[in-house]
Each structure stands twice: as C-alpha cells, then as structure tokens.
Amino acid sequence: MNFIFDGRSYPAKKGQSVAAALLVNGITTFRTTRFENKPRSLFCGIGICFDCLLIINGVANTRSCLIEVSDGMIINTQVGAGE
Amino acid sequence: MIVVVGGGPAGLSAALSAANNGGKVLLIDGYARLGGQYWRHNEVDGVKQEVDSDLNKGMKLIAEINAHPDIEILSSAQVWSATSPETSGGPITLEVLVNGINSKASQIKSKYLILATGAYDRTLPFTGWEMPGVVTPGGAQSLLKGSEVIIGKRGIIAGSGPFLIPVALNLAEAGCEVVAIVESNSLFAWYRGIFAMVLNPSKIFQSFGYLSRLKLKEIPIYSKSDVIRVEGKEKVERVFVRNQRNGEVQEFDVDFLASGSGFTADLSLATILGCEVVMDGIDYSTYVKVGSDQQSTIPGIYVAGEATGIGGYELAQIEGVIAGASAARASQGKRKRNLWVEKWKRARLETFAKALRSIYKVRSDWSEHTSDETLLCRCEEVSQGAIKTAIVDFAATDPRTIKLLTRAGMGACQGRVCGRTVLEYISKCTGQEPSSADAIALNKRPIAQPISLGELAKTPIKESGNLAI
Numbered sequence: 001m002n003f004i005f006d007g008r009s010y011p012a013k014k015g016q017s018v019a020a021a022l023l024v025n026g027i028t029t030f031r032t033t034r035f036e037n038k039p040r041s042l043f044c045g046i047g048i049c050f051d052c053l054l055i056i057n058g059v060a061n062t063r064s065c066l067i068e069v070s071d072g073m074i075i076n077t078q079v080g081a082g083e
Numbered sequence: 084m085i086v087v088v089g090g091g092p093a094g095l096s097a098a099l100s101a102a103n104n105g106g107k108v109l110l111i112d113g114y115a116r117l118g119g120q121y122w123r124h125n126e127v128d129g130v131k132q133e134v135d136s137d138l139n140k141g142m143k144l145i146a147e148i149n150a151h152p153d154i155e156i157l158s159s160a161q162v163w164s165a166t167s168p169e170t171s172g173g174p175i176t177l178e179v180l181v182n183g184i185n186s187k188a189s190q191i192k193s194k195y196l197i198l199a200t201g202a203y204d205r206t207l208p209f210t211g212w213e214m215p216g217v218v219t220p221g222g223a224q225s226l227l228k229g230s231e232v233i234i235g236k237r238g239i240i241a242g243s244g245p246f247l248i249p250v251a252l253n254l255a256e257a258g259c260e261v262v263a264i265v266e267s268n269s270l271f272a273w274y275r276g277i278f279a280m281v282l283n284p285s286k287i288f289q290s291f292g293y294l295s296r297l298k299l300k301e302i303p304i305y306s307k308s309d310v311i312r313v314e315g316k317e318k319v320e321r322v323f324v325r326n327q328r329n330g331e332v333q334e335f336d337v338d339f340l341a342s343g344s345g346f347t348a349d350l351s352l353a354t355i356l357g358c359e360v361v362m363d364g365i366d367y368s369t370y371v372k373v374g375s376d377q378q379s380t381i382p383g384i385y386v387a388g389e390a391t392g393i394g395g396y397e398l399a400q401i402e403g404v405i406a407g408a409s410a411a412r413a414s415q416g417k418r419k420r421n422l423w424v425e426k427w428k429r430a431r432l433e434t435f436a437k438a439l440r441s442i443y444k445v446r447s448d449w450s451e452h453t454s455d456e457t458l459l460c461r462c463e464e465v466s467q468g469a470i471k472t473a474i475v476d477f478a479a480t481d482p483r484t485i486k487l488l489t490r491a492g493m494g495a496c497q498g499r500v501c502g503r504t505v506l507e508y509i510s511k512c513t514g515q516e517p518s519s520a521d522a523i524a525l526n527k528r529p530i531a532q533p534i535s536l537g538e539l540a541k542t543p544i545k546e547s548g549n550l551a552i
Contacts, residue, residue, distance in 0.1 A: 013231075015127040020230030028215040028318045035464045039317055041215030042234075043461075043500075045222030046120060047113070048203045048349075050462060050495035051213075061495070061533070065225070068115060 003073040018064035018075060019045070019052050030054050030064060031078035053078050084109055085195040085410050086177065088162055088352060091119020093388025093399035093406075094199030095144045100407025101197070102153040106414055109191070110148065111157045111179065117145045119201055120221060121396045123228040132231070157181065163188070163532035165196075167356045167381055175356065175383060178542060180534060188538040195383050195410045198352055198371070199403060202389035204343035206242070207449040208467075208504055210312045210457045216319035216339045220250040223341040233259045235339030239322050241265035241310045242344040244443040248293045250341060255300040262335055263305050264297075265324050267344065268443050270306040279438035282431045305333075310342055311452035325452065344445045347503065348390045351531035358384055360526060362519035366445050367503055368393070369522050375426065376419060377406035385410050394436035401429045447507050459508060460501040462494020467508065474512045482509055482521050497528045 002009045003018075005027060012021040019042045022030065029039035031053050043051040047066045056062040056075050060082030064075075087098045090112030098110045110117075118124055122141030125132055134142055148154050157179070164178040174192040181189070204219035206212065216235060218226075220242065223234045237260040240251040247264055255261045280287050297304070307327040314321045322335045348370050350360055358379035359372045370393075371379055371386045378385050385406040388399035405425050412419055455468030473479045473488040482505065485491065491505050492498030498505075502525040506517045530539075 013128045015125050015129075016230040016232065017226075020226055020232040023226070023234065024230075024232045030215075033464055038213065038464075039215050040213065041318070042218060042226070043213075043222055044203060044219050045225035045229075046203060048496060049500050053495075065222075066114075 001069075001071045003069055003071070003075055005075045006077055012069045014069075016069050018054065018056060018062075018067045018069045018073070021069040022054075022064065022075070029077065031082075032080065034080040037080075053082070055082055084193050085197065085407075085414055086111060086175075086191060086193040087197045087199060087407075088177070089119065089199030089201055089388070090114065090117040090156075090158070091199060091201050091388065091399065092121050092141070092396040093201070093390075093403040094119065094197070095122075095141070095148060096400040096403030097197045097199055097385075097387050097407035097410075098154055098403075099144065099148055099151065100404040101411040102151050102407075104408045104411035104420075105417075106153065106195075106407070106411030108151075108154045109157060109193070110154055111160050111162060111177075111191075113159070113161050115159050117148070117156070117158065118142075120225065123225055125229050125231060127231045161532040162352060163534050164530055165352055165356050168194075168383070171382065180532065180538070188534065188542055190542075195385070195414045196356075197377075197385045197387060197403075197406050197410055198358075198379075198390060199386075199388045199399070199406075200349040200352055200390050202346040202348045202393055203499065205345050205347045205445065205503065206343050206500070207445070208453055208457055208459055208501075209310055209342075209449070210452075210454060211314060211319070212342070213458050213461050214313060214315055214319050215317065216315065217313060218339065218341050220246055220341045220343040223254060223339070224250050227253055227257055231257075233257050234341065235337070236260060237262060238337045238339035238341065239263050239265055239310070239324070239335060241267075241322075241324075241340060241342045243267045243445060244343070244345050245439065246343070246346075248297065251302055252293065252296050252300065254341075255302060261300070261302050262337060263303055263324070265308050265310055266304060266306045267309045267327070267446055268306065270304060279435040283435045286435060309446075309449075309452060310340065313340055345440075345443065346389065346393045347499070348393060349499075350390055350526040351528050353379065353384075353386060353390060354523075354526045355529065355531060356384060357381060358386065360523045362522040363392070363440075365440055366447070367506060367517050367522050369526055376409035377402055378409065383410075383413075392433075392436065393440065394432060398429065398432040398436055401425055401432065405429065447511075449504075450508055450511055459504055460489075460491040460494060460498075462496050462500070463490040463492075465489045465491040465501075470505065470508060471512060474509065480509070480513050480515070482506055482517075482524070485509060492525075495533075498525055502526075 166176040204221040312323045387402035387406040
C-alpha cells in the first residue's frame, strides 16, 4: 500500500493513522503555521490539539492522527490555514 | 433508549451495565475502534497485536459489547453539540457527525444520556514545546498502541505523574532508547499516600512491577527535575533538564521528547448541556458535579470516568457500572438499586486518585523557566510576552479581556491545550487566584467538534437553544 505526500510516493501499512505513516517515513513537518511559518507535527495524538493538520484528499485542516491511511491517498503539507 | 458517549473504560462499562439492567443502549464513539485511550489497540497489516493482561480486560469487554443484542454501536462519530431538555422529562438532543468533517450531520434524541468523554494530557509550556518531535506522553502512546510506530529512536519522557513510567517502558520495549524519565516531583513522596495504598494493594504490586521493568531496561529517573527548554532546527535535537535541588542544567541529544503533567478532563459536552461544573482547589482542574448515582445536576444526564475527576481506568469503570445501572433503572421507571459493593469500590479508588493528585501535584511555577518568547497558546502562536503586554500595558486582568486582546485560546483547539496555562500565568502576573468561574468558563465551547458551514446551516436551531452564542 502506498500514499502520495507532496507528489512523492511512500509505503504505508493498513491500519496506521496518516500521522503514523508520515512519521515512520521520516516526515516530521506536517504543516507550517499561519503567522511565523514554523513547522508543526503530531503533538497530542488523540484529536485534541489540532497541530497535526494536513490536506488529505483535498480537504484542508484534517487531523492526521484521527484518519487511517489508505492506498492512493493524496496528502499535502498544509501551509498556514490551507487555503 | 440510553445513549452513551465515549467508548473508553467508563463508556464501555456504562453501556454493558445499562444493557444488563434491561436498557436499550446506543454507544457513540469518536474513534474507529472501541477502547478509548487506555485500551487503544490496532490491527496493522491485518495482524492482530499481542494482547497483554491489561488490554485483555478491555478486549473482553469490547467483545461482550459487540455480541450484546441490546447495544447498538456508532463508531467514528463525533458529537459536535447537544441541547438539554426544554421542559423536564423531554429528550436531550445530540448533534452527531459520522465519519468526520465532510460527512452528513444528524440528530439523536434520548431522555437518558451517559457522558464518558475522558481526558487528555496536560503539558506545561517550555521554550520550544511547539517543535516537531515534542509530543504528549499520550501522543507517543497512541502512536504506538494505535499504529505500532515509535515516535523517535532516542528520547526523554518528562513531566509528572505515574503515567510517565508505563509510557517509557512501552517505548523502550518497542525498541526505542529512553535516555531518561524526568519527574518534577519527588519519587519518594509515596509515603504520603500510604493509607490509599493499603486500601488498594493491587496498586502496590503494579508499582513494584514497573520499577523492576525500569531496572531491567536501565532507564534512569531524574526526580525533582524539569525540562526547561528544547532546541533544534526543523525538529527537536537537544533537551535541557534542570535539577530543582542544585539548579544544574544537563543537556541531552535526542530526537523526541514526550512531556505531560497529568490530565485535563474533557467537559465540552457537559458544559454545552449545562451540567454544573466545579473546580478542584489543588490545581484549578475542573470536573462535572455528580451525585452518588453518577447523575449530573441535570436529570437524565449521567457522567462517568475522568470527566468527574481524574482517577484512572478502574475508577472510570466502576463509575460507568453505577451510571449504567442507574440510568437503565430510571429509564424503566424502576427504583434505584443500592449498589453497595460498587460504591465501596468507588470510594476506595477515589481515595487512591486523590492521594495521587496530591503526590504528583502539578507545579504552577513553570514560568520560572519560560521567557517572553515562549509560546503559551500554540494554535494562535501567542507568546508569554504578548500576554504580559496585555496585562501590563493594557491593564487587562480578567481572562476574557486577555483572550480578546491576544487571541490566546481562540484557535482550533478552543483553548483545550493552553486554557489552564494562560489562567495560571494571568494569576502569576496579577497576584490573584484564578476564580472558579474563570476555570469553569474555560470549558465553554458552543461547538465541540469541527463541522463544515454547509452542514451547520442545515441544522435546525431554536432561538432558545444552546447554539445561540
């Protein structure tokens, strides 16, 4: 099973969260912040903190810790508010 | 029908207890798999994980619930708002989104509701805590339990409380090099909880079990120490740990840090519904006020588990059993059962929970290590300096004005992460103790989960409803 992150293909395992699939592939910057353009990643891991936001299959502000990765999923880094 | 919100230890026990007492139950859970945080489990690549004795208890309960004819399960469903009955005896309305933000919203009505919404980690701020590689202990644990991924190769587990130890052990046993456990309280404060330990002997055995596993893994514990700063380019590379006794600072090269000091109860739904919330004087934590049958101040709404006070999974379960039985009996017009055995067990575990909360008292003097550059509100990137300016230059003293001036707490997490921290910092600057009204107001969020404007627009809203902001 593979997913596409910022145009590149990476392997993933069924049952993993999107956040886990990125981290295990060495991707630690999920988004950059609106004001300071700083990198952010997984923090609370349970859907509370909204730090692990990504654009998943075209939907911005998606909490990657809550979504299971799927084959062919298209994931993009979120810049600022993701507009 | 009895609706249970939350599929962790409290919610699962409540659902089963209600069904076994003759109730018809709908169990709503936000995650894809039941179990909550404590019994989070996975099936990576179709391979079922190894089940230890702790998880086995949860898996048995989940299997029993799945097989019960009177329990219906709604997974991956978020309750984003709710309305209390307008007249006594009327139904409670829950606004539910199934499968996330882009899905269709629907309403569920029931006269009996059991809230088992759990808790999340509390992390005290330090400079650099927003950097990738810094996670909560619960975050590291959920990654491991839910996806079988370790957060890093080499790291530190820091903060305060008994939860740090199993997290460190799980990571080490999964192949991660845990260079230290950094505990801000003393390790030898256990004698203060001796009465609570004697009442709960199984906890003594559990503690010794942990200690021997730590020795086996050669994980050192730095007690009376705090993480005061992290540094790194794109992610954490160095962690600085300060010893409270002699002020010495030690530097560690790592690629992750899991930091957390206790938990904050999730009271979003309870406050939306108008249940009375009270503040604990120990650490400004807030929880829902319940009676001996776990019923809140609103008839028909019962609350079990961490939302009534942080106490661990065993207390959560017994509260769930009491809430479930009480709600089921009430829904059938039967008189209350005494439940003496359950209530004694609850009292015993409550004593233990209270002892733990005072042993691992979360320090409120964290601002000794932070600076004006340290972010307090991560979502809106509000620094400690910005909040100080609002207080000193704009003479703002109440949390609401400071929030409006700085945007602290106005971001996507709705103040869940920074709320108590900002409150403590204001208190430090103004010299005034946070009022319980301020602490309780922190939990007020008319919309508890993200919802698209399109779905929100389709939701019928009455003028007297709680959605009128």
